Amino acid sequence: MATADVRKANAKEFEMALQDRVMEEKKDRKNVSESYACDMRDKLSDIYQEFVTDSEREKIIAKLQEMEDWLYEDREDETRGVYIAKLEKLKKHGDLI
Template identity: 70%
Template structure:
């Protein structure tokens, strides 16, 4: 295992040195690159001299020391590769929910206007956030710490989806049940006549609108 740790340091030195002269070149300042290359050369020399027979812990510490400089460079490079796709995903999410909220499609008619407005507000907020972050990022050189991180864009898209999806996919209310049908296709109430007024009891006159008014 100690040999594996030593090999890991050696591989890192060779790999990072090649990348600093290639795809990582724009993601580190010239002065930092020169200093880092010098450190890599120093570690390589150490591996074949004093560090040839060291303990596992020493090799682990040496690799961690190099990664403190190399990891931020690698992260800036990875961010530049991933940023475009996650921005596209967030933009698609914003546009999809905004179009649904303003759509005249009958399938959205049962959703209250106030709820649709909340969706629109969330889309506006997400779009404004993305625009501001993109403007900040565009002013930065590639070797600077990014202002717009892919993880933040992904989180924003997930939050927007979590808010909007339950609103825009709200199921339509269930249709009212039809009255039970009797035989012959008529409803159970069909054929029933309205109750008729009963005739007065024999010998008693029906009341009129002015029961106290006598005949002239």
């Protein structure tokens, strides 16, 4: 294989590895967001129950459901940063407890 062909193959391999990494990071952020929503919902019915009013709980659960609905839509084009921003916005409600 000629040197130029090897360089092209190496560049292509690097590009594919980078794409894989980006996809894995995005998938990880999606999983973290989903886990947060599920965990927070469980905690609101258990260990946080005495620390929130019914109306506060309902508002937070509605936000959690909104996040889960958003997560389960087709999000192939979303970036890792979008998932991070959505989770941070959600945590502003849940982490106040």
